[in-house]
Amino acid sequence: MRHLLSAADLDAEAAILVLDTAAELAAVTDRSVKKLPTLRGRTVVNLFFEDSTRTRISFEMAAKRLSADVINFAAKGSSVSKGESLKDTALTLEAMGADAVVIRHHASGAPHRLATAGWIAGAVVNAGDGTHEHPTQALLDAFTLRRHLRGGTGGLDGLRVTIVGDVLHSRVARSNVLLLATLGADVTLVAPPTLLPTGVHEWPCRVSYDIDEALPSSDAVMMLRVQAERMHDAYFPSAREYSRAYGLDRDRLGALPDHAIVMHPGPMNRGMEISAEVADSDRAVMVEQVTNGVSVRMAVLYLLLGGSTGEK
Amino acid sequence: MSHEATAPETVVLRGARPYGEDQVDIVVRDGVIAELAPPGTGSAAVVVDADGLVALPGLVDLHTHLREPGREDAETVETGSRAAALGGYTAVFAMANTLPVADTAGVVEQVWRLGQEAGLVDVFPVGAVTVGLGGTQLAELGAMAGSAARVRVFSDDGKCVHDAVLMRRALEYVKAFDGVIAQHAQEPRLTEDAQMNEGVLSGVLGLTGWPAVAEESVIARDVLLAHHVGSRLHVCHVSTAGSVDIIRWAKARGIEVTAEVTPHHLLLTEDLVRSYDPVYKVNPPLRTSADVEALWEGLADGTIDVVATDHAPHALEDKDCEWGAAAFGMLGLQTALSVVVQTMLLTGRLDWRGVADRMSVAPARIGRAHGHGAGVQRGATASIVLVDPEATWVVDPEGLASKSRNSPYRGMELPAQVRHVLRAGRITVRDGELAS
Numbered sequence: 001m002r003h004l005l006s007a008a009d010l011d012a013e014a015a016i017l018v019l020d021t022a023a024e025l026a027a028v029t030d031r032s033v034k035k036l037p038t039l040r041g042r043t044v045v046n047l048f049f050e051d052s053t054r055t056r057i058s059f060e061m062a063a064k065r066l067s068a069d070v071i072n073f074a075a076k077g078s079s080v081s082k083g084e085s086l087k088d089t090a091l092t093l094e095a096m097g098a099d100a101v102v103i104r105h106h107a108s109g110a111p112h113r114l115a116t117a118g119w120i121a122g123a124v125v126n127a128g129d130g131t132h133e134h135p136t137q138a139l140l141d142a143f144t145l146r147r148h149l150r151g152g153t154g155g156l157d158g159l160r161v162t163i164v165g166d167v168l169h170s171r172v173a174r175s176n177v178l179l180l181a182t183l184g185a186d187v188t189l190v191a192p193p194t195l196l197p198t199g200v201h202e203w204p205c206r207v208s209y210d211i212d213e214a215l216p217s218s219d220a221v222m223m224l225r226v227q228a229e230r231m232h233d234a235y236f237p238s239a240r241e242y243s244r245a246y247g248l249d250r251d252r253l254g255a256l257p258d259h260a261i262v263m264h265p266g267p268m269n270r271g272m273e274i275s276a277e278v279a280d281s282d283r284a285v286m287v288e289q290v291t292n293g294v295s296v297r298m299a300v301l302y303l304l305l306g307g308s309t310g311e312k
Numbered sequence: 313m314s315h316e317a318t319a320p321e322t323v324v325l326r327g328a329r330p331y332g333e334d335q336v337d338i339v340v341r342d343g344v345i346a347e348l349a350p351p352g353t354g355s356a357a358v359v360v361d362a363d364g365l366v367a368l369p370g371l372v373d374l375h376t377h378l379r380e381p382g383r384e385d386a387e388t389v390e391t392g393s394r395a396a397a398l399g400g401y402t403a404v405f406a407m408a409n410t411l412p413v414a415d416t417a418g419v420v421e422q423v424w425r426l427g428q429e430a431g432l433v434d435v436f437p438v439g440a441v442t443v444g445l446g447g448t449q450l451a452e453l454g455a456m457a458g459s460a461a462r463v464r465v466f467s468d469d470g471k472c473v474h475d476a477v478l479m480r481r482a483l484e485y486v487k488a489f490d491g492v493i494a495q496h497a498q499e500p501r502l503t504e505d506a507q508m509n510e511g512v513l514s515g516v517l518g519l520t521g522w523p524a525v526a527e528e529s530v531i532a533r534d535v536l537l538a539h540h541v542g543s544r545l546h547v548c549h550v551s552t553a554g555s556v557d558i559i560r561w562a563k564a565r566g567i568e569v570t571a572e573v574t575p576h577h578l579l580l581t582e583d584l585v586r587s588y589d590p591v592y593k594v595n596p597p598l599r600t601s602a603d604v605e606a607l608w609e610g611l612a613d614g615t616i617d618v619v620a621t622d623h624a625p626h627a628l629e630d631k632d633c634e635w636g637a638a639a640f641g642m643l644g645l646q647t648a649l650s651v652v653v654q655t656m657l658l659t660g661r662l663d664w665r666g667v668a669d670r671m672s673v674a675p676a677r678i679g680r681a682h683g684h685g686a687g688v689q690r691g692a693t694a695s696i697v698l699v700d701p702e703a704t705w706v707v708d709p710e711g712l713a714s715k716s717r718n719s720p721y722r723g724m725e726l727p728a729q730v731r732h733v734l735r736a737g738r739i740t741v742r743d744g745e746l747a748s
């Protein structure tokens with residue numbers, strides 16, 4: 001693995017290797033040492049063209065726990081906001097000797113471009129691009145699912161995962177459908193037809209317009225953030241109607257099997273896609289998702305950089 | 313005009329094959345084809361060895377962006393004329409979306425004059441339909457028609473004349489001077505922030521879709537409007553199977569509609585967008601292989617009248633970036649004939665007469681480009697391109713004459729090479745190089 005641009009870059013074997021590595025790294029950092037020397041002397045740049053404090057901090061913690069040097073290059077308060085191009089920024093990072101660039105960008109495909117245009121030599125990790133993908137989010141979700149529902153090992157064969165919400169604009173949904181299907185899970189997408197992408201019937205998943213039909217046979221339900229402002233583009237008539245038809249409230253929580261967990265990539269819109277009661281219930285694993293995010297990102301950086309010291 | 317003064321009196325194109333048929337000597341005298349003589353019999357001071365080369369009427373491009381005035385960093389009338397001549401063209405229509413917009417007699421006369429000064433191809437300016445391409449007020453169409461540039465083709469290309477009333481009026485108004493409205497068919501609301509063809513792939517890549525219906529719904533409306541007011545309509549860069557169906561239906565009903573397809577829509581598909589390389593970003597977007605097949609069929613059966621390049625040069629910084637920030641458009645002038653040979657001729661969908669019709673005769677007729685598309689025959693203006701049908705070449709954007717480098721064919725091997733070009737009897741290209 002040279003870059004991580006899409007969840008589709010990972011076959012089942014590679015995905016399980018990332019999850020197993022994450023589990024090992026989590027165990028080591030939990031047990032004793034907070035920091036491993038693995039990436040000492042390597043430089044990881046967090047290049048964020050879009051605000052996302054939680055993702056940036058997660059990558060930063062992951063890199064620091066592996067003893068890497070971390071440079072945060074944020075769009076706000078740097079040359080990027082003055083309109084410096086992706087290319088010029090990339091050339092600057094290359095001159096700084098970045099071994100890995102973690103990029104968050106509002107344009108779909110920007111990480112792909114960064115990895116293939118010949119501007120930089122280092123590894124590229126997609127930390128969310130436009131409405132395309134967010135592969136490390138999918139990895140942390142898979143890690144969380146595996147830990148709760150598959151004993152923390154192997155793949156996700158036969159696991160029934162329902163993803164509900166604004167699939168059209170969601171990079172989390174795209175990466176999760178690809179990765180969870182690769183790991184053997186049965187994924188169902190639930191959304192109003194306006195919030196499903198053209199061609200979704202060709203994705204490796206089932207599609208439903210009815211959350212109540214899907215919940216009783218779900219081992220996990222993942223709620224996607226839905227912005228109330230989407231109503232202005234006529235994706236749905238009103239926030240209230242959306243919430244009634246697709247929101248996860250206490251009644252719907254009751255329709256889930258007892259072992260099922262509730263996930264959300266954050267940040268949540270309480271009262272929109274998820275009620276406060278459900279968000280705070282003991283079935284919700286959002287806090288754990290955040291913790292697992294650091295472990296999974298450590299594993300990704302470790303696998304991209306760790307084994308290749310002295311290369312090139 | 314100066315170029316005619318320097319044209320040699322007599323030129324013989326020895327051993328050429330008009331439309332790929334029997335060899336002849338094409339004898340050109342005073343800018344006109346004087347005779348088609350038996351091979352080896354014509355004599356003159358200037359003899360061009362055209363042994364076995366296919367002779368076609370000089371190509372005519374109904375849709376070119378030359379960027380001057382305003383974006384001379386991307387292309388000028390001069391550099392675009394060079395690319396056109398080397399591509400086998402003797403006339404191009406320059407689209408109006410310059411800075412300032414070609415919406416007055418002054419601007420179209422400037423472009424016309426720059427074309428004459430470059431002296432390689434006739435540059436026919438296209439006039440804007442609406443002031444500043446703003447889509448709200450008719451530009452002074454009559455003044456442009458009556459100017460020295462004699463504008464007959466009007467287009468807001470780059471933007472769609474989406475207001476139905478304005479489109480109706482424009483169609484009606486240009487009848488007074490035998491003009492035609494060339495529509496860039498794109499329903500604006502359905503294509504806000506659109507980045508690529510809408511389909512399975514746009515969903516996977518997370519790029520905002522440009523649905524076929526946004527093109528087809530405008531074409532459907534416009535053919536009905538043209539029928540209603542009895543006007544000529546030309547549809548720019550048809551890109552979908554549905555559009556071909558609608559135009560075929562309209563023609564069957566006797567509606568005066570013509571249509572063009574670009575070389576890139578004949579050869580390339582949306583699959584290239586997987587690379588996120590903006591060299592493949594174009595408007596309308598690359599479509600599916602099913603659309604491409606429908607375009608082949610439409611061009612072969614005459615539903616689509618014309619191949620037009622939509623040559624759209626862009627400065628490096630407008631393409632060397634992420635997909636969403638990149639400009640739409642591709643180079644096309646120097647590769648068009650080769651792409652048509654590859655997709656239409658070598659596959660048997662068109663013969664050389666068909667290629668000549670779609671790339672010279674029909675566009676000259678639609679654009680009222682007098683003296684062009686006259687055919688390789690006695691008495692016709694001697695605007696001729698001589699093509700080596702057996703040669704192949706590998707596209708290197710660095711070697712193209714355009715100021716820009718955004719060719720989607722980089723590294724591709726293409727068939728057929730332009731060897732010599734005559735424009736009104738004067739040699740503009742000799743042995744694949746611009747004649748000095």
Ligand SMILES: [Zn+2]
Nearest residue numbers: 469470496548
């Ligand atoms: Zn156009």
